[in-house]
Amino acid sequence: MSGDYSHNDSQIDSGSRYNDSHKHKEKYKEKEHKHKEHKKDKDRDKSKYSNSEHKDYSEKKHKDKEKERLKHKDGSSDKPKDKYKDKEKRKEEKLYDGRLKKEKENGFASPLHVKSEPESDDFYLSPKSLKRERDDDDSEYKPKKMKVENEDKSEKKAKKRKQEDEVREKKTKDKKGEVADGKKKAKKEPEEKWKWWEEERYTDGVKWKFLEHKGPVFAPPYEPLPEHVRFYYDGKPMRLSPEAEEVATFFAKMLDHEYTTKDVFRKNFFKDWRKEMTSEEKGKITDLNKCNFTEMHEYFKAQSEARKQMSKEEKQKIKEENERILQEYGFCIMDNHRERIANFRIEPPGLFRGRGDHPKMGMLKRRIRPEDIIINCSKDSKQPKPPPGTKWKEVRHDNKVTWLVSWTENIQGSIKYIMLNPSSRIKGEKDWQKYETARRLKSCVDRLRAQYREDWKSKEMKIRQRAVALYFIDKLALRAGNEKEEGETADTVGCCSLRVEHITLHPEKDGQEFVVEFDFLGKDSIRYYNKVPVEKRVFKNLQLFMENKQPEDDLFDRLNTTILNKHLQELMDGLTAKVFRTYNASITLQQQLKELTTADENIPAKILSYNRANRAVAILCNHQRAPPKTFEKSMQNLQTKIDAKKEQLADAKRQLKSAKADHRVCKDEKSKKAMEAKKKAVQRIEEQLMKLEVQATDREENKQIALGTSKLNYLDPRISVAWCKKWGVPIEKIYNKTQREKFAWAIDMADEDFEF
DNA sequence: AGTCGGACTTAGGACCTTGGTA
């Protein structure tokens, strides 16, 4: 049974897992439609299935509440709280010797040669000891390297912060001359990189004490089209009012995008466009199909072509201007340090491009004006000025949040923010903390797994569902799956929101028992397709959960992410569903690196190994990309190159042979030299060939897998840093400049024997 | 307990730049 945690082959190698994801989105349209119709009755229906057949599920209690529940939207008012009372105790009782139950952290059997590897250093922590001993995780994540004095550095660091604050205050006083002048500062600061990770962190929810910035950069105003570029309605040219024209250009610019052929997109666009028209225009333009934007489209194409054809000087000029804007608006001062802002430009107006089957695609995304903007900065800072003749919506001084600027977007009514770059202290600290939480999960994951396995047998439906869901989250790295408002977004799901129609049970499939076939659209409407053998008990539970349900019903009707996370929180401080993804991703990378790296291979081969390990994680997390449009062609080109190289090699070998023969005959210095030269040539070509082949393999295996997401968000950078140090691979081969900036903390602190 | 808004992380695609090669 221990093998159950391993990701079986079918999960990974079946091309089906991802090969047709993009194509298959279509298929969901139909399903979704059905789902929507059904959903209205669904909440009411929920109660129906909850316990129906299973007498052992606290039935009495359930019955009493049945009516009550019908009043509520959601049928979960029958939660037997008392069951939780002796939970801690139960936990302890159910625990068994970890050594017997040793399981792969995240077994990942795959074409990538995964062996299961027992964890050597896991141990059982009593629930009490699991509670964080310190608020700030410090004891755990101090790298071995760090000096002892840092271990109890609170005072010291506190001091340091204080000192800094003082310095800052001084600066604020005379900042007119200094801080205000970004350039002066720019020259000084970047010289020594600030090691924020060696400093004390705020613990009280305060995110900063001083914050100063210049506000956002607004989208350039609309420039009306030149006279000769015309819009045609029903075959006749028609001049549009600037407002209507601007919106028309948004559509025109997208003309060769698939979006503009979609009904929903067109409908939404047209509706919103009409709102921008004068009443006269409105009267005339009544059918989008009679609109001809091609002249506009051509114009924009020509413009972007012209931009490409600009002279070096012109390009340089633009670059310099951008740099100037970056220097002025792209940085802020936060607690004494000049930090890079991530997205200091306000999103320009345009047509909303939702992913997947988004009901709001094509809607007009309004232009954001200063009056929409909330500024956040410290009281004692120099506040950003709104553009002349305008006002901010509000200026506030909330140091419990990290954003500098916010506004409310008009499509979903959600708030958008301007925040700092990943290289900033505020983001870095959080990132570091995330991996520390995942490492804490590592030390108690065995206990958790034991528990949820136990819970599969629970008398309570809710607990069983929770346990099965958690099993999926752990084993398959599924996302939590919050409920979403219907009709507002594309129909996608995660674990807790899976519906019956998303899984198929096969008592036996392809020679394996108890196979669950998953097929659903996840985040960004990326298809998740996977066939996984599960334990019998899980299988039986799933059958139970699906009994008497319609395809459109929730699989886990007694569960949502709040319930699940609440439970997780009780098992480990700071634990939520997404921590499992981080943990499983990182532990997989570490294992794979151990397995795939061999001492005698050269650097390119090592990098290939790294990419393979990275890829294993990307597959686990289902990080896909559309295959590059030019993929087939570029692959062919590469193959041609390889063939040519092979020929060249054969040729070089022939030459070497004859040179050898010459040397045997002549035995003089000259022929020896010639022979050596040929030998070198052969070697060189062999190396080149290998490089090409490695490249081909890498590319082929990467066809539709995106490595970036996991690298950036899931893999503890210290694992990679340690690996680089251990094998002498330059860090630049693994992380580019931006990534090195983001992971500066890890690069600085991890040594070669860092263990996740 | 459920809902909702807010804050923040995670995500893939578009677009732009770079560097190697024909």
Added chain:
DNA sequence: TACCAAGGTCCTAAGTCCGACT
């Protein structure tokens, strides 16, 4: 010198999770 693939950056949508409120 032009071209092209790869790599890097930018963009912003789409998730997760939390806490306030009801």
